[in-house]
Amino acid sequence: MTVDEQTRTEGPRSKRRMILDAAIDNFGGVGFEHTKWATIADEVGIGQTALYHYFESKVHCLLTIMSNELERSLERTRAVTAEVSDPDEQIRVAVAAAFDVTPREALQERILMSHQDLLVGERSSKREEAERERARELVREIEHEWAALLKAGMDAEVFARHDEVVLARLMLGMINSVWRWYRPKGAHTLAEISEQVVAACVRLAH
Amino acid sequence: MTVDEQTRTEGPRSKRRMILDAAIDNFGGVGFEHTKWATIADEVGIGQTALYHYFESKVHCLLTIMSNELERSLERTRAVTAEVSDPDEQIRVAVAAAFDVTPREALQERILMSHQDLLVGERSSKREEAERERARELVREIEHEWAALLKAGMDAEVFARHDEVVLARLMLGMINSVWRWYRPKGAHTLAEISEQVVAACVRLAH
DNA sequence: TCTAGAACCGAATTCAGATCAGGAGCAACG
């Protein structure tokens, strides 16, 4: 659906993808407010005004990056959990998948983490608001997906009884909090972190 | 030290506290970028320029709110954990204390959550940078405090062996993630949430 | 070839945050 939509709305000369990539690198690297919109234009090799052909505003671009990543992450979770049926194993593969990302996807996760507050308040412009609602809906679906995994495990009496909605949020909160401090050059590799978070989530579920 | 410093540097006519309170309500309510610096001035009843007598910039005010809350939170954690010695009980009271906050402190926690990315990059101006470093140092101390609690529990063979530093971060990530979705009028009260997070943290430690 | 729409641009505008150049009130001190 997404690929179709992108292919459909993007002409062959489109620099949309280049803009998004440059924006991800900049927003994720030096931060959103610290990134000048003009810099993105320079990096892509177009005038600043041309950016408005693709995005309604700097924030609209950010929201697009965020909902794209949410969508990717949701799809991936669904894909890997569908492959296994044991509740414990489902949690394991879901968490592992959350950390099995490219460097750029890691940046997108960090951006997502740093700007979730944007998803709270209404946006005045049409396209921004549409993108915001898409993102919110995806967040809801992700929470629902995880809650369902937990619920299934509880019903199968593999997991202990808990409020699955709150537990899902806590688990996701823990998983995502990693993007706040993880750095590619840091003391811990993603693989190491992943392993520990997988174990932690399994403990949480029981 | 802080109280002394504030009392020392604040004259009787000072509107510093009023500004901070107005800023917390606005930043926490409608968001930092959505809040006009001029609005704060209006609410306090002074001209926009007068704000610069107290804070070097809007961001400096935000950083001050953040490090204030970090400091309060750290002190509180230290105070309540010092009262008990059983590792399980220490985790329990520490988590409970994290959710035992006034409505305004809850807003400060939300602000803290939404702008931790500010603590990453260097700030150009002196006072901003000083405040940023104070905040970073407090974050480090908080992580260290929790890691120490976990380590003590592991050494006492109450908790299972894990990397206490990573586990502390994950636990704090989970606890703090609540401020992202908790709302006073929401489906869950803070007391209910607290109870569930306490239980979750105990499970994590074992 | 003609044309709709995608892609683009330089100049001008906007607006919130920040600066400038002071002024008023108050306490302390000689």
Place this chain on the structure above:
DNA sequence: CGTTGCTCCTGATCTGAATTCGGTTCTAGA
């Protein structure tokens, strides 16, 4: 008492980055 030195405050002005305006160029398809 006057003056010195703070804290606290202000109106006018500036700045810089996002955005708008009013177009032009390019290209796929009829």
